[in-house]
Amino acid sequence: MADLNRTALHALHLRLGAKMVPFAGYDMPVQYPGGVLKEHLHTRSAAGLFDVGHMGQVLVTAISGKQADAALALERLVPVDLAGLAEGRQRYGFLTNDAGGIIDDLMIANRGDHFFIVVNASRKAEDLAALRAGLPDYCDVAEVPGRGLIALQGPEAEAALARLVPDAPEFAFMDVGIRLWQGVELWISRSGYTGEDGFEISVPDAFAEALAERLLEMPEVAPIGLGARDSLRLEAGLCLYGHDIDEETTPVEAGLAWAIQKIRRSGGARSGGFPGAERILRELAEGTPRKRRGLRPEGRAPMREGVEIYASDEGGAPIGRVTSGGFGPSIEAPMAMAYLPPDLPEGSTVYGDVRGKRLPARIVPMPFRPATFKR
Amino acid sequence: MKFTEDHEWLRVEGDLVIVGITEHASEQLGDVVFVDLPEAGRSVSTGDEVVVIESVKAASDILAPLDGEIVAVNDALADTPALVNEDPLGKGWFFKMKVADLSALDGFMDEAAYKALIG
The missing domain is CATH 3.30.1360.120 (Probable tRNA modification gtpase trme; domain 1)
Structure with a gap:
């Protein structure tokens, strides 16, 4: 320090x-x-x-x-x-x-x-x-x-x-x-x-x-x-x-x-x-075989870095892991990025293991909030 | 009101103990965006992880301060987690628990001791 x-x-x-x-x-x-x-x-x-x-x-x-x-x-x-x-x-x-x-x-x-x-x-x-x-x-x-x-x-x-x-x-x-x-x-x-x-x-x-x-x-x-x-x-x-x-x-x-x-x-x-x-x-x-994807967890619980992602709500091996996640103050909802198989369509639901509970999240396009760059 | 070293406050109401976090803790956590509350009816032992608070910065655990049973939780936090920041000692309470022996509270800090702890 x-x-x-x-x-x-x-x-x-x-x-x-x-x-x-x-x-x-x-x-x-x-x-x-x-x-x-x-x-x-x-x-x-x-x-x-x-x-x-x-x-x-x-x-x-x-x-x-x-x-x-x-x-x-x-x-x-x-x-x-x-x-x-x-x-x-x-x-x-x-x-x-x-x-x-x-x-x-x-x-x-x-x-x-x-x-x-x-x-x-x-x-x-x-x-x-x-x-x-x-x-x-x-x-x-x-x-x-x-x-x-x-x-x-x-x-x-x-x-x-x-x-x-x-x-x-x-x-x-x-x-x-x-x-x-x-x-x-x-x-x-x-x-x-x-x-x-x-x-x-x-x-x-x-x-x-x-x-x-x-x-x-x-x-x-x-x-x-x-x-x-x-x-x-x-x-x-x-x-x-x-x-x-x-x-x-x-x-x-x-x-x-x-x-x-x-x-x-x-x-x-x-x-x-x-x-x-x-x-x-x-x-x-x-x-x-894997791609960075956007996730919108349902509810308000954030899925933070390290959360393992599964294809279903029980069993199976993880299909990916959150690399960044938190709460979006402008979108007023949690959001996360994870490396996942690219063939999972947008809108499909995956599950993040948050403290032992598998919580659903939707795969969404990014950005979570559109950019406002001056072109 | 009594205080734990984990920055919880405990207030007796009839034969129940209401539990929340202190202003100091709420400031340290930053803006709270989600509170994961236990189910009413759950029996807990001292040190059990009963509440998870998610702030814009990180997740933090709240531990059961005593053995007992959770009899009520603050459902208002589901829609308005910011109550934990706005009114930590009042509307931002987490749960009420029934404990076997209220005299167990005597072992916790009073306000003067807690203030000394946080400096």
């Missing part, structure tokens, strides 16, 4: 009365005095400010200065179309291992003469190792020192940020750009992990607290902790690394095949050529 890292907003969290918990080696706010439920609903109705400064920020640059060199090099590690990613645009992707498992999921932005990558806090070391080992010598991999990261999410995020960055409304979903605020470089992207419209803003540590406080002064903006961040992303059907995806799950099993563009699939111009390609391309064509 003694050597937990702190983000640039640590002192602010304490002043705001946050309850702090260790998370991925950082001392992070799990909730503020309002509580998880209120924070969740506030983000859906107004705007929430999240400290995501624990996440890793990485730059990948080709020594040649040619962005195409960096793009093609990264494509050796990431099964998405990066050579076709326009300057000023960002894309969701993942690093895969030789077995087709997911080393981490990440956001990759084309910033003209380099790529800016945001990775999970808990996977920084593995990501940097995979990038350094897998990229050719003509690519430089550098962790960005001394920058915090703030997510501003919710229907009023745009109006809030526009007071500081007047052209923020002109960013389309997944646009990235650098803007000056009081002479400070903000690296802005229109993205997030809540299912809401919003922005992620990289800011120098020395100015992170001033920026957060300036945003929190606005009546629509409230600080939101990791507790609500988890229920928001779960309602949005988004994966949490280490729970819903890991080195043992492939992107196809995880329902992330949408992130693999045609050009990287069999028959595409730059098909394969990434770790685990053989398995992932085969699964894209033939399917997988």
Whole structure:
């Protein structure tokens, strides 16, 4: 506990009365005095400010200065179309291992003469190792020192940020750009992990607290902790690394095949050529014996991570296990994700073993609550 | 009113003991979204898991504080589990139990001792 890292907003969290918990080696706010439920609903109705400064920020640059060199090099590690990613645009992707498992999921932005990558806090070391080992010598991999990261999410995020960055409304979903605020470089992207419209803003540590406080002064903006961040992303059907995806799950099993563009699939111009390609391309064509599915438990009892799923209300072996589950404040019902056979049709009923009782749950499409991204 | 080290409160009403959780416990749990109550008529022994409280954060067990029989449960919690947060010492009660000997309550903390426990 003694050597937990702190983000640039640590002192602010304490002043705001946050309850702090260790998370991925950082001392992070799990909730503020309002509580998880209120924070969740506030983000859906107004705007929430999240400290995501624990996440890793990485730059990948080709020594040649040619962005195409960096793009093609990264494509050796990431099964998405990066050579076709326009300057000023960002894309969701993942690093895969030789077995087709997911080393981490990440956001990759084309910033003209380099790529800016945001990775999970808990996977920084593995990501940097995979990038350094897998990229050719003509690519430089550098962790960005001394920058915090703030997510501003919710229907009023745009109006809030526009007071500081007047052209923020002109960013389309997944646009990235650098803007000056009081002479400070903000690296802005229109993205997030809540299912809401919003922005992620990289800011120098020395100015992170001033920026957060300036945003929190606005009546629509409230600080939101990791507790609500988890229920928001779960309602949005988004994966949490280490729970819903890991080195043992492939992107196809995880329902992330949408992130693999045609050009990287069999028959595409730059098909394969990434770790685990053989398995992932085969699964894209033939399917997988298990897939991440959405569950809506009947009643109000949540089915949490680890709950075993059965095909019937007694007997038989488990057919899957919940990887994330909880209560959705916006849908006012429990929800869960589980790896299950893909041939079970949507709407069919399965049973989760909750404290020795098999409780029914329906297989439903995700997201549990539709996203409101600004396209 | 008496208190257990598990942050339950016990209140005598006639020959019954009403059981709930303290304000401190309700704050620690966070927003309660589901309460799994026992069936009335169930006989319990001290330490039996009788109630499960699901909050937005986690599931927590409530243990039977005494030997006895559950004679009534708070059905209002089925539709309004938030009563546990809003009024933990009142409308957020969990169950009423019949115990063999009410003097067993003497072994629990009084309010001053409980306050000292939670600091």
